[in-house]
Amino acid sequence: MSSEIITGEEGRKIALKRAEELKDSIADYLEYRQNVPTGFSEWDAIQERQEQIKKYFGASEEDWTDWKWQLRNRIHDADTLSSFLNLSAQEKEEIELTGSKYRWAVVPYYLSLIDPDNPKDPVRLQCIPTSMEYYDQCGVMDPMAEEYTSPAPAITRRYPDRLIINVTNQCAMYCRHCQRRRDIGETDHQTPKDQIEAALEYISKNEEIRDVLLTGGDAFMLSDDTLDWVLTELDNIPHVEIKRLGSRTPVTLPYRITDELCQVLSRHLPLYVNTHFNNPLEISPASRDACIALARAGVGLGNQAVLLKGVNNHPLLMRKLNHELLKIMVRPYYIFHAKGVQGTTHFRTRVEEGIEIMEKLRGYTSGLAIPTYIVNAPQGYGKTPMLPEYLLSMGADKLVIRTWEKRVLEYENDEDI
Numbered sequence: 001m002s003s004e005i006i007t008g009e010e011g012r013k014i015a016l017k018r019a020e021e022l023k024d025s026i027a028d029y030l031e032y033r034q035n036v037p038t039g040f041s042e043w044d045a046i047q048e049r050q051e052q053i054k055k056y057f058g059a060s061e062e063d064w065t066d067w068k069w070q071l072r073n074r075i076h077d078a079d080t081l082s083s084f085l086n087l088s089a090q091e092k093e094e095i096e097l098t099g100s101k102y103r104w105a106v107v108p109y110y111l112s113l114i115d116p117d118n119p120k121d122p123v124r125l126q127c128i129p130t131s132m133e134y135y136d137q138c139g140v141m142d143p144m145a146e147e148y149t150s151p152a153p154a155i156t157r158r159y160p161d162r163l164i165i166n167v168t169n170q171c172a173m174y175c176r177h178c179q180r181r182r183d184i185g186e187t188d189h190q191t192p193k194d195q196i197e198a199a200l201e202y203i204s205k206n207e208e209i210r211d212v213l214l215t216g217g218d219a220f221m222l223s224d225d226t227l228d229w230v231l232t233e234l235d236n237i238p239h240v241e242i243k244r245l246g247s248r249t250p251v252t253l254p255y256r257i258t259d260e261l262c263q264v265l266s267r268h269l270p271l272y273v274n275t276h277f278n279n280p281l282e283i284s285p286a287s288r289d290a291c292i293a294l295a296r297a298g299v300g301l302g303n304q305a306v307l308l309k310g311v312n313n314h315p316l317l318m319r320k321l322n323h324e325l326l327k328i329m330v331r332p333y334y335i336f337h338a339k340g341v342q343g344t345t346h347f348r349t350r351v352e353e354g355i356e357i358m359e360k361l362r363g364y365t366s367g368l369a370i371p372t373y374i375v376n377a378p379q380g381y382g383k384t385p386m387l388p389e390y391l392l393s394m395g396a397d398k399l400v401i402r403t404w405e406k407r408v409l410e411y412e413n414d415e416d417i
């Protein structure tokens with residue numbers, strides 16, 4: 001800044017010009033956001049599809065909003081699916097073929113989000129198998145070497161002060177991009193109680209563990225009573241400061257978030273839930289109600305998206321997703337780069353795409369709407385953040401930085417100034 005005094009009027013003129021410039025810098029987004037379908041903009045069509053599905057199953061409204069009814073009536077064969085989606089004979093065959101290799105199942109609610117006529121629907125891509133999965137020869141089953149990071153039953157430990165307990169392998173819907181599909185297998189099983197007890201025993205003996213994540217599978221596939229028990233046991237370990245739960249049910253089965261569940265959770269604060277929205281179409285009035293109920297119960301909510309080709313590999317779509325998340329009290333936490341898990345490599349993008357997404361977030365939108373983009377290091381060496389280059393060089397007492405608008409500036413790096 002020059003030391004010249006700028007008069008009020010002159011200053012205002014400069015600010016107005018700058019405001020115009022700022023507005024222009026998001027003109028593309030203002031245009032784009034009008035055309036992005038969300039679970040809210042599509043809600044009328046979604047509700048019509050829900051009526052059709054209810055009719056097919058002879059279900060009442062009460063059945064529909066009962067998460068156990070939803071789980072009992074998961075769709076997992078191409079014939080039933082073809083009552084709800086327009087499938088060609090070849091698509092049906094591909095679904096059956098891939099289904100013989102990798103399990104799939106989708107709850108009626110999540111199915112109702114799909115446009116039945118669009119084979120590229122981003123919700124459909126996440127839950128309905130394709131032959132690309134079947135013929136994928138590139139990937140490996142366990143790219144993070146999780147088999148070598150389990151010091152006690154049901155535990156995955158890769159960091160100094162926190163670990164995971166895998167409490168179940170069950171999910172409401174089996175994601176086609178699942179990075180833990182080797183655990184999904186053919187049948188649902190909860191981790192036996194004696195294994196969870198052994199995991200709790202390990203945690204109680206290792207006082208550096210201050211953060212415990214319950215995941216799997218989906219932690220909200222456990223009953224309220226089982227969750228209450230595990231969380232109570234963790235509360236009784238003095239060095240456990242916070243608990244976290246991993247669940248995709250706010251996205252795939254929002255009716256799981258009942259008043260009873262919220263009451264249980266509210267007894268175990270501080271508690272955080274990380275969920276997994278990937279596309280604005282998944283943010284509907286139903287998922288909003290679930291997230292707001294969790295927030296009211298005192299639960300901190302975060303989102304872990306996965307960068308997926310055809311689902312969300314677009315900078316402006318990601319910006320819209322993060323805006324929609326903040327509206328339902330969910331803080332964008334991570335964007336994961338898709339790992340090379342066998343059967344999922346058709347979803348993989350290049351890392352450059354992820355970095356471009358980050359480039360188009362910082363500065364353009366609220367810091368709250370900016371997650372961290374993560375590449376998982378090979379061999380289980382941990383989450384590694386990927387960022388655009390903002391620090392261009394670092395001299396003895398000067399840095400060269402570049403801003404979100406790509407202005408290159410010198411920055412004094414001197415303690416005395």
Ligand SMILES: *Cc1c(COP(=O)(O)O)cnc(C)c1O
Nearest residue numbers: 156157158159162163164213383
């Ligand atoms: C991702 C992960 C965590 C949690 O990592 P944060 O960066 O703290 O969210 C903990 N343990 C394991 C094994 C993980 O993979």
